[in-house]
Amino acid sequence: MTQPKLPDDSQPIWFDEASIPTFQPLTEDQTVDVAIVGGGITGITAAYLLTQQGLNVALLEASTILNGTTGHTTAKITAQHGLIYDELINKQGYNPARMYYEAQTDALQLIEELVQNHQIDCHFEKQDAYLYSTSGEYKNKLEKEYQAYDHLNIKGNLENQIPFNVTIENALSMKNQAQFHPLKYLTHLVNLITQQGGKIYEQTTAVDVEDAHGSAVVVTREGFRIKANYVLACSHFPFYEGTGMYFTRMYASRAYALAVKAEKPYPGDYFLSVDQPDRSIRKSYLNGEEIYLIIGEGHKTGQGEGMMKHYKNLKRFCDKVFDENSYEILHRWSTQDLTTIDKIPYVGAISKKRQNVLIATGFRKWGMTNGTNAAQLMSDIVLGNLNPYEQLFSPSRFSADPSLKKFFVENLDVAKHLIKGKMEMPKTQIDDMNNDEGAVIRVNGERKGAYKDKEGNVYVVDTTCTHVGCELNWNESERTWDCPCHGSRFSYTGEVIEGPAETPLPQHDYKMLENFNFNKKESGY
The missing domain is CATH 3.50.50.60 (FAD/NAD(P)-binding domain)
Structure with a gap:
């Protein structure tokens, strides 16, 4: 072989x-x-x-x-x-x-x-x-x-x-x-x-x-x-x-x-x-x-x-x-x-x-x-x-012993990732992305998620989970947006793949965003 x-x-x-x-x-x-x-x-x-x-x-x-x-x-x-x-x-x-x-x-x-x-x-x-x-x-x-x-x-x-x-x-x-x-x-x-x-x-x-x-x-x-x-x-x-x-x-x-x-x-x-x-x-x-x-x-x-x-x-x-x-x-x-x-x-x-x-x-x-x-x-x-x-x-x-300690540990982990995601400052520009690549970008000061497919088509979505508001991370192995807080997952077009989230991610028209030159330095990058 x-x-x-x-x-x-x-x-x-x-x-x-x-x-x-x-x-x-x-x-x-x-x-x-x-x-x-x-x-x-x-x-x-x-x-x-x-x-x-x-x-x-x-x-x-x-x-x-x-x-x-x-x-x-x-x-x-x-x-x-x-x-x-x-x-x-x-x-x-x-x-x-x-x-x-x-x-x-x-x-x-x-x-x-x-x-x-x-x-x-x-x-x-x-x-x-x-x-x-x-x-x-x-x-x-x-x-x-x-x-x-x-x-x-x-x-x-x-x-x-x-x-x-x-x-x-x-x-x-x-x-x-x-x-x-x-x-x-x-x-x-x-x-x-x-x-x-x-x-x-x-x-x-x-x-x-x-x-x-x-x-x-x-x-x-x-x-x-x-x-x-x-x-x-x-x-x-x-x-x-x-x-x-x-x-x-x-x-x-x-x-x-x-x-x-x-x-x-x-x-x-x-x-x-x-x-x-x-x-x-x-x-x-x-x-x-x-x-x-x-x-x-x-x-x-x-x-x-x-x-x-x-x-x-x-x-x-x-x-x-x-x-x-x-x-x-x-x-x-x-x-x-x-x-x-x-x-x-x-x-x-x-x-x-x-x-x-x-x-x-x-x-x-x-x-x-x-x-x-x-x-x-x-x-x-x-x-x-x-x-x-x-x-x-x-x-x-659900009872205090032995569950309560584990309960607090898991939810402290959620709080950590909730705060961490809000503090991140992405620097990736769509023009720099390869085909079949996803990344967090910044549009007019707001965090967005972009994926450029194998043909070069671009999909842009909000990266705030529609469950409780944690920031999603890109999963390149499955081409999904995954939540580090409670495990919700979304497709690169925003549809819900895994709960607890029930509402899809808002999508954005890349061509309209492009007209604003959001990925250029003069737009804040």
């Missing part, structure tokens, strides 16, 4: 082989049993479970289904969520830690049952999951995690090697986990939903929930309304927060992935480092061939500079694992998820006063099991079934 190169554009592998149906926008008011907002694994699984019980369900998606966080997942189906169980025992206690594990295991079993019962062709495979350390500090942490496994009766072993050219201190396995092709799996569920009479609407943005004498009414940006007994907010960030202020109780982080075709056959199982920089290795398939997925480089959204460096760091890891020139990079992409202050997702009633509006968020990049578990939990609440995990995941559980 020739010297491997990074692809120019970002695209997950999952879309290459999935035939995803399309749906029309909502064009009229409706009344249903349950309105679901969000077309990822949580919303689709919940819609499947509820339509199977004969309920009238409408699912709304602001963009297209499976194109958000679920479409950018690495698709591990596992209860091994990094170093979590020792921490949960110490901060929450034995019972919450054990229940968290059981919830993830139940989710894995539900996915496996659906794959078998519906004969879904989605490359579902059982694999052992491994955590590994490369330093003495994290060797000790893995040993404590192993003790937590033993305490919680989780099947696993402490080992001293993994089948890759990586020097490690130790490794901790969790037996009988799984992986699959998420879009093939969920596309099959989508077809089952519509066969049962469920309605799906794309390009339909929900913006509010109103109370209607015991019912709830979802209001869309276009002004249409869906009245329902229950509303399930399954969007990545809850489109409706009520008084929960969830953006202060979570933070957004990104990770990066490479799909790699290598000469070396994949040895089996999947692996995640617990120290930094984090690295994850798993197998997948593309066009019938076995490939590797190399993932890592996690960081808070909108923070840091030069996002392409994360892909380059993963490529250097590939050089070490595969030997340089013995592999090819087929795809690159990034993903984003939210983490709650105690690392346990928020699933359930949005508040004690709004018991018919349910949310599911904060999956901490473990959305395959957390999202499936959330769908089951919300469906049980709608159907009036008892669910053993309702209290564990309750969004109203």
Whole structure:
């Protein structure tokens, strides 16, 4: 093979082989049993479970289904969520830690049952999951995690090697986990939903929930309304927060992935480092061939500079694992998820006063099991079934110990970036920008964002996030404007890609601005 190169554009592998149906926008008011907002694994699984019980369900998606966080997942189906169980025992206690594990295991079993019962062709495979350390500090942490496994009766072993050219201190396995092709799996569920009479609407943005004498009414940006007994907010960030202020109780982080075709056959199982920089290795398939997925480089959204460096760091890891020139990079992409202050997702009633509006968020990049578990939990609440995990995941559980310290740390970080962005004085001029380059510029004393595409067309937007006013940073690896405060992301033309922001960025006509010579020295540059 020739010297491997990074692809120019970002695209997950999952879309290459999935035939995803399309749906029309909502064009009229409706009344249903349950309105679901969000077309990822949580919303689709919940819609499947509820339509199977004969309920009238409408699912709304602001963009297209499976194109958000679920479409950018690495698709591990596992209860091994990094170093979590020792921490949960110490901060929450034995019972919450054990229940968290059981919830993830139940989710894995539900996915496996659906794959078998519906004969879904989605490359579902059982694999052992491994955590590994490369330093003495994290060797000790893995040993404590192993003790937590033993305490919680989780099947696993402490080992001293993994089948890759990586020097490690130790490794901790969790037996009988799984992986699959998420879009093939969920596309099959989508077809089952519509066969049962469920309605799906794309390009339909929900913006509010109103109370209607015991019912709830979802209001869309276009002004249409869906009245329902229950509303399930399954969007990545809850489109409706009520008084929960969830953006202060979570933070957004990104990770990066490479799909790699290598000469070396994949040895089996999947692996995640617990120290930094984090690295994850798993197998997948593309066009019938076995490939590797190399993932890592996690960081808070909108923070840091030069996002392409994360892909380059993963490529250097590939050089070490595969030997340089013995592999090819087929795809690159990034993903984003939210983490709650105690690392346990928020699933359930949005508040004690709004018991018919349910949310599911904060999956901490473990959305395959957390999202499936959330769908089951919300469906049980709608159907009036008892669910053993309702209290564990309750969004109203926020408490002083151990959450309050983390709460203040995260929000001090937000304040720091809010102030920093306002103080920056950009000096870049559009005339100096290359094609396919974005930068912060200054127009008549105001901060703006410019992107010059591959053909030289220029797009200018405001760079003040429409959520709470933080200043956005340019992400050259995805060609987006990212918020360092709460993780909102916008396209270079200003459209919202990720919440909590709901309003697009104001756009500016470059030609009109050019007439004012805003990028010339006499205009203040």
